Amino acid sequence: MIITQQKSPEDVLKYIPEGEKVFIIGCGECSTTCQTGGEAEILKMKEILEKSGRKVTGSVIPDAPCVAAQLKTAMAKNIKAIKESDSILALTCGLGAQSIKENDRTKKAIHIGCDTLFMGATDVKNDFVEFCSACGDCVLELTAAICPITRCPKNLMNGPCGGQDKGKCEVDKERDCAWIMIYKELKERDKLHLLKELRPPKDYSKTTKPRKRNMSA
Ligand code: SF4
């Protein structure tokens, strides 16, 4: 899931002139779960915009605005309101916002309502946590399914560093050292031999942006 947080009303309003007619697009998946682009947040944003002299022409929540086909269908159903608008406000992640730009045949200006934070999962407390940085060359097989790229702040491929203290990370003492966790897990599974192999520095050429996976080949 893509984790987002809403921009402050001041930050959103700063780029939308008074009197502007705005159509709002949310997201039925990640942004709804993050409470940044679901029905409640759209209603609240509509109220903020209208109280401050902007006009909201309508809104829609595609299941996933990052899926072109779903977004196009949702926009087509609202084309009259979109055409009447000066701009579109995206209450989505950066993927959703750019997908709106790519798929909007009316070529409206796009305003951004959310900050995109990371790819995340929920923990037992229902907080969002970052487990994967999409490095393009997964090493979880070798690290007991604990990602050193994401969960070690120094992204070390051969840890732990000298700073770990009683299993805690020197960068954030509240957090368990990822490499101590990896060590303990591998030991329990009798796979410590995996740690004996020196891992070369990460090949970041696999993350040269923008990345694309061709599905038609
Ligand atoms: S190694 Fe970590 S960052 Fe890379 S793909 Fe695997 S989980 Fe994601």
Ligand code: SF4
């Ligand atoms: S203490 Fe552990 S998690 Fe923290 S930076 Fe060092 S190796 Fe990484």
